[in-house]
Amino acid sequence: MTENPVLRLGIIADPQYADLEPNLALDRHFRQSLGKLEEAIDVFNGCDLDAVVTLGDLIDRDWESFDPALAVYRRLRHKALFLPGNHDFAVAPEHLSDVHRRLGMPAQYHDLLVAGHRLVILDGSEVSLFAVPKGHPRREQAKARLQALTAAGAINAQRWNGGLSEAQFTWLAEVLDHARDDGEPVVILCHYPVAPENAHDLWDAQRLLDMLKTYPNVRAWLCGHNHAGNTVTRDGTHYITFRGMVDTLDQNAFAIVSLYKDRLEIEGFGREESRVLRTGK
Template identity: 50%
Template sequence: MLSRRSVLAGSAALFTAPGRAEPRPLRFGVIADPQYADAPPNTAMGRYYAESLGKLAAAVEVLNAQDLRFVVTLGDVIDRDFASFDRILPIYRTLRHETRFVLGNHDFEVGAQDLDRVVGRLGMTGPYYDFAVLGLRFVVLDGNDVSLFAPPQGDPRWQLAQDRLARAKAADLPNAKPWNGSFGPAQVAWLERTLTAAQAAGERVVVLNHYPVLPENPHNQWDSGEVVALLARFPNVVAYFNGHNHAGNYGQAHGIHFVNFRGMVDTPDTSAFAVVEILTDRIDIRGYGREPSRSLPLRAV
């Protein structure tokens, strides 16, 4: 198991504005892609599945020592097998903070008989939802909605996924991969309603999803262009956080920061997670282990 000292060793300092008084920020923890399984490592891909138990326990120790409103995992709690939840979820229960989950593609690498149990096993009321903290609206999305793995075969969303992937392959798109997904019409309508209500309430919005949508990357959702265009219509959307691409990434468009957090499962002994602080004029991300630190200015709303 990683020690607290080894986890802290890879972190970089926060960016701060010296001599300026700041309101108390909203602070929360971010974890991406623990991808636990009781399985040998895939060294070709750099996946050390079983080591995620120790990495997560060490991260929990660090996060429990801080004043946070919640900790969110941006998908892929497990790599495969429904029984994997039984090993890793007890570690999450040692967090003293509220715990939030986003669904990832590997969370559905379970038997067909267990597909409809994943949401409940993670304690989620639904695959996508929203919540507010200190005047900020967090919108949690489900990029597995229309995919080849989350809906059962025969579900209309599964057939729609076949069609969307075929069109993406015909267009030779870099994200035409069977392990990506997209939003269904009902979720898109819900997202638009939620963003409209947040704008009317004067709330800034942070979007949380498993899949990246910007910049262009093989890991992006099939409908990434449509998602970015929808978010661009709402100036109160300030950030989009995701996992899935374990190498991490960053992009900026329409005043929105698109931050791809690095995967915890990668490397045998180095972790990756973060603490995010949101202030009136910026977002500060303090990265631990392989996760870089960033300071991202916020536009006025």
Template identity: 50%
Template sequence: MLSRRTVLAGSAALLTGPARAQNPPLRFGVIADPQYADAPPNTAMGRYYANSLDKLSAAVETLNAQDLRFVVTLGDVIDRDFSSFERILPLYRKLRHETRFVLGNHDFEVGAAHLGQVVDRLDMPGSYYDFVVQGVRFVVLDGNDVSLFAPPQGDPRWQLAQERLAAAKAAGLPNAKPWNGSLGAAQRAWLERTLAAAQRAGERVVVMNHYPVLPENPHNLWDSGEIVAVLARFPNVLAYFNGHNHAGNYGQAHGIHFVNFCGMVDTPDTSAFAVVEIAGDRIDIRGYGREPSRSLPLRAA
């Protein structure tokens, strides 16, 4: 169990250094894959769905003790059933910080009648969106856009998802899995416009999505290579943060850090969440529980 003293000591360690005293850091919380459900655990996969309520409550208490601009959850707030939102969302309302959400595949395990209600239930401005804090533009993607579970059957995006998955399987790709997804043409064009606008404005960028794109992994977006190629064109992109692969992961390419945060739902009683600090020439990640801490150097602007 993390004590308040441990939390405050860790916060102080992140804030040391004369450069950071002169330029206040941007600090925010990150949670990935609480995946709550009122359901027995899947011990074969190591997922303890109901235990996420206690884990999230403890994380909220820890995060509330710190000076943060917002807290983001990188998808899979629930594991299944639309009613699961009724149990877990009140815990998020106890945060004293602004709360942001990214859509995950399990957030759409709610039945056909509720598919169109998920974005509103999470009080999101849209399935993909962006916002700016302290000169950093956060670009939130929706990797469920073209998938087998978010669009209703018969939707053109659902039909396109079948074609993309079939092509990935034919190519023998490791991420040719039905639980992954991809971006549609409209979202891809929006991403490029948004990155270009951030570059013109002199803003640095952090991209957030539920699905990883790097390193190669069975959990990656079906169009992961294409997304990495887009990001590589913009030197103002600092990092790409995601969940989905509950084991966590890390990669680096084109001067961009690709950080896969660990899933909170895993294990009976060990949590996983983080506080991220962007200051000067580094991104520092203070991990709690299963989440490792990292210090990531940034390329020169």
């Protein structure tokens, strides 16, 4: 295994920085995340990477938390990609519409070509009870969707999950169609998992699984949100949930993901475990 990877990403999930006392019941240490981010960036700066992805929940709450958290990334020598998590919207209502811009995102959801791979960045908070102000149509849609999931006894019928709009689904299908036609391998980045089934899954998990199994070029879904982390392979796509950085007082959690033609290698740091996932599509 001496060949070079075709895509290499640094991965950070759920730093949830805030100037807060720790939540000992959940073992979350919000202030410690600045030092953990610095450690991760020091490691990333010593590696050849195509980008560093933060998979949501950069902050735990409060608009003012973004400044110190984002300041750490100024030392990063690689391209930094951010996407929103549920905690990134735990800000005053007047700031809700500015979260994507504050994270440097060109749009709520978008795609880009990196090292020959189509990176698809989703916004799983688009339809939710926290990312838009009260009275917004998408908030009303979220209420209806959550009620339906609750009535069905769905394990992911949780107020801290979210879903995609029909417009985002339409856009995603178009991006995947073009990538398939152009022979581009795809990596999807989202805050929320869709597999294996658990309480943290995106409200649209099954719809997305049904959709993605029709695209043989989708190599991986990378996400956070479930701080315990997990990995499962479905229909040849690797669904990888990374462990939360905010958890524990003194143990970090981050990773480097290297995609080769025949496998995906994860080099874990701290609580994140290393593993090799073979390509089976």
